[in-house]
Amino acid sequence: MRKEYLMTPGPTPVPPEVLLVQAKPIIHHRTPEFSSILAGVIDDLKYVFQTKNDVLLFASSGTGAMESAVINCFSPNDKVIVTSNGKFGDRFVKLTETYSLNVIKLEYDWDKVVNPDDIKDQLKKNSDVKGVFVTQSETSTGVLNDVQKIGQIVKDTEAILIVDSITGLGAVETKTDEWHLDIVMSGSQKGLMLPPGLACVSVSEKAWEAVKNSKLPRFYFSYEKAKKSLEKNTTPFTPAVSLIIGLSEALKMIRKEVLENVIRRHSILAMAARSGIEAMGLKLFAPPEGRGNAVTPAWVPDGVDGKALVKMMTNKYGITIAGGQDHLAGKIFRVGHLGYFERFDILTTLAGLEMCLCELGYRFDLGSGTTAAEKVFMENQF
Numbered sequence: 217m218r219k220e221y222l223m224t225p226g227p228t229p230v231p232p233e234v235l236l237v238q239a240k241p242i243i244h245h246r247t248p249e250f251s252s253i254l255a256g257v258i259d260d261l262k263y264v265f266q267t268k269n270d271v272l273l274f275a276s277s278g279t280g281a282m283e284s285a286v287i288n289c290f291s292p293n294d295k296v297i298v299t300s301n302g303k304f305g306d307r308f309v310k311l312t313e314t315y316s317l318n319v320i321k322l323e324y325d326w327d328k329v330v331n332p333d334d335i336k337d338q339l340k341k342n343s344d345v346k347g348v349f350v351t352q353s354e355t356s357t358g359v360l361n362d363v364q365k366i367g368q369i370v371k372d373t374e375a376i377l378i379v380d381s382i383t384g385l386g387a388v389e390t391k392t393d394e395w396h397l398d399i400v401m402s403g404s405q406k407g408l409m410l411p412p413g414l415a416c417v418s419v420s421e422k423a424w425e426a427v428k429n430s431k432l433p434r435f436y437f438s439y440e441k442a443k444k445s446l447e448k449n450t451t452p453f454t455p456a457v458s459l460i461i462g463l464s465e466a467l468k469m470i471r472k473e474v475l476e477n478v479i480r481r482h483s484i485l486a487m488a489a490r491s492g493i494e495a496m497g498l499k500l501f502a503p504p505e506g507r508g509n510a511v512t513p514a515w516v517p518d519g520v521d522g523k524a525l526v527k528m529m530t531n532k533y534g535i536t537i538a539g540g541q542d543h544l545a546g547k548i549f550r551v552g553h554l555g556y557f558e559r560f561d562i563l564t565t566l567a568g569l570e571m572c573l574c575e576l577g578y579r580f581d582l583g584s585g586t587t588a589a590e591k592v593f594m595e596n597q598f
């Protein structure tokens with residue numbers, strides 16, 4: 217007998233309630249029934265994004281949402297600041313360069329947070345900057361960048377602030393309107409507890425001005441087309457019907473738990489994961505000043521083969537965790553706890569880690585990780 221535990225920061229587990237509604241016979245998208253579901257989904261997404269701005273949906277993975285922000289808001293040679301302290305910040309660099317924007321790169325080591333003062337300095341030196349790109353929750357490293365502070369800096373300039381909240385939304389506080397975040401994006405296979413394939417983007421008034429002036433070509437990902445159709449509770453092209461129906465159910469679950477409690481649950485799960493991992497004598501990867509709630513990366517201890525650890529977790533215990541990406545492959549491992557996660561998911565994973573590390577020759581007190589996490593859960597109820 218084998219039981220599977222998906223402990224990655226995307227895709228993430230899908231609740232049975234959501235799976236069940238997706239298994240129903242397909243309905244047509246040009247019907248009052250689907251329009252009503254879509255309208256409800258957009259309303260509930262605004263609740264999760266904490267915004268009154270437009271929220272648009274696309275049938276794509278998260279990268280589609282990233283690309284949509286570039287092609288809808290800018291023109292070739294527009295000057296933009298792109299921050300990067302990980303794999304997904306690097307993706308914004310590649311995307312903006314692909315579309316011939318004039319990119320000022322603010323690059324950091326992967327274990328550092330983006331420094332908002334660097335953005336302030338660049339905006340002072342370059343009054344013609346049209347956009348600032350930031351990854352809120354850097355999934356490759358677990359680093360959380362302070363988009364609230366960056367929002368304060370960007371709001372009084374001509375530039376719009378584009379935030380990749382693909383693993384931020386629903387896991388950490390993301391106050392789109394209060395923090396002046398012009399474009400915020402997420403993907404379905406993350407905190408929204410769905411299979412992959414759906415992306416959502418919020419667009420502020422200031423960003424709509426940028427859309428009007430933008431000259432890059434777009435068709436499928438056109439914000440104007442999506443907005444015009446949404447005004448009639450429909451979509452310009454065939455939507456991901458089953459995913460949207462699933463999203464409707466997932467958003468109901470978030471509403472029922474209340475967003476504030478969802479975020480609190482994530483912060484306690486992250487605290488327990490960190491405590492457990494540190495209690496085993498391992499070192500966390502992300503710096504204390506910037507640790508998110510979506511994923512906990514840690515250094516593989518000396519003498520242990522990191523790739524073998526990740527493989528053993530899956531093959532022997534059915535617990536899928538993520539390894540390090542790019543230059544961190546084999547050096548760190550990442551435990552995801554984003555979306556449909558509860559206390560025993562963390563305890564199971566820590567127990568699996570303890571057994572695998574022990575088998576791979578690392579010496580420490582068995583049970584130290586789970587004990588530390590249990591203490592966090594007993595002291596922090598949700």
Ligand SMILES: Cc1ncc(COP(=O)(O)O)c(C=O)c1O
Nearest residue numbers: 226277278279304355382383403
């Ligand atoms: C922070 C972040 N940005 C962008 C992406 C890319 O999303 P996708 O793989 O859905 O295209 C991911 C996916 O893991 C992510 O975590």
